[in-house]
Amino acid sequence: MKSTYTKVGMASIAVAISLLASAATAKDITLGIVAANMQYPFNAAAVKGFQEEAKTLGAKTIVLDGKGSVEQQGNAIDDLISQKVDGIGSILLDSVVAKTWVDRAAESNIPFVSVGVQVGDPDKVPLKQVYPKLTALVTRDDVESGELVGEMAATLLPKGRTAKIGIVEGTAGVAAVKQRTQGFKQGLAKMGAKYEIVAAQPTDWTAEKGEAVCQNILTAHPDIDLFFGQYDDLGLGCSRAVRAVGSHAKVVTADGGSRRGIDAIKVGEMAGAVCSEPETIGRLSAKALYTAATNKNTPKAQLITYKQIVVTKDNLSQCKPQF
Structure with a gap:
């Protein structure tokens, strides 16, 4: 009987250590998000959802604002890469230029999620194709x-x-x-x-x-x-x-x-x-980044979307404003 108690006790200690390790890992995860322009209500709502989901997951967040400037957004993303954050999300201002930002993050083994914007030349990239070096494109269709x-x-x-x-x-x-x-x-x-x-x-x-x-x-x-x-x-x-x-x-x-x-x-x-649903997009983006940051085997180039509905005066109650 004594040996049985010992096994149970050791198992409990192992579980406790595992939980503590998970908690420590969660606290150590930092996710950055770079908005296109926080003056846009969609951006503010997406960032809000991102921060809320990251907090729920136990991760820290860094929020930067591109303020409508492609150059400023690029500098912000470079700053996050140099800080070695665990994941980067961005509401991109330029689909073409964004490829270079995603490439630099990939070279540093930092997961990158595009929030609501396809990466690549709109005139050349097939619809719904996700840039291969992205962790995910999280967007409405x-x-x-x-x-x-x-x-x-x-x-x-x-x-x-x-x-x-x-x-x-x-x-x-x-x-x-x-x-x-x-x-x-x-x-x-x-x-x-x-x-x-x-x-x-x-x-x-x-x-x-x-x-x-x-x-x-x-x-x-x-x-x-x-x-x-x-x-x-x-x-x-x-x-x-x-x-x-x-x-x-x-x-x-x-x-x-x-x-x-x-x-x-x-x-x-x-x-x-x-x-x-920009808040939903933000939450899904944070979740995708967190998963990639804590599991190196997470698949790349995921397309993550949600169901859309049309609203008119007849069914306004079906659309809960998020921005």
Whole structure:
């Protein structure tokens, strides 16, 4: 009987040591995240989710802000590499330049997760392909997002004639811009819509820029039927321009569902949006990085997404704003 107690006692000690070791490992893990610009609500929400999940996992976080500058974002990523953090996540400003940052992290054996932005030349990289040196691309499916908006937009277009559509794109060089437009066209085609895209202009991801772009398009095409904003703030700004001139053009958005966006749909200033979950993306990114940092056998080039839904005035309760 004595030997039995001894075995049980030793087993308990072994378990305790194992738990202590795990706790120590968790406390020693530091994950860095570099935002594109913390002034963008999506970025702030994604970082919030990242920090919350890292805390739950017992990891420390370092948050840096690219402030809309590719050069500043690159310097921030280099700083994290030199600090030898255990993992890096970033909401990338430039899909092409980002390859060099991911490569440098890989050379230092630091896992890298791209938060919401595909890495690689948008004109050359196949859709949904994950850059091989990334641990993961954590994002909504941008083609699907555009397609869902296109299907919704088709129901809003006038019947019996070719509708006129304007697209307010995000920053040139970001893979999501091309993908959302491609998906949008696919969605319209799927619904058999008759349309002409009379204007498509890239700009910064802000309401002010969205308003300015739509003002210009409305001046050139006052009879436009619908605007597709590739981000909620772009749609919000565009809806202001539409109201200012008394246009009847509808406004729809991808990457939507912000608090202000939901309010705009509720009062009829926007027709609908695809509900975006930046906090969820941030949490999934932190989890993917933590897993890679604590398990060197974690597979690379993972694509991690979540289910998307379209929201209109009829089902607003299904979209819980995260930004």
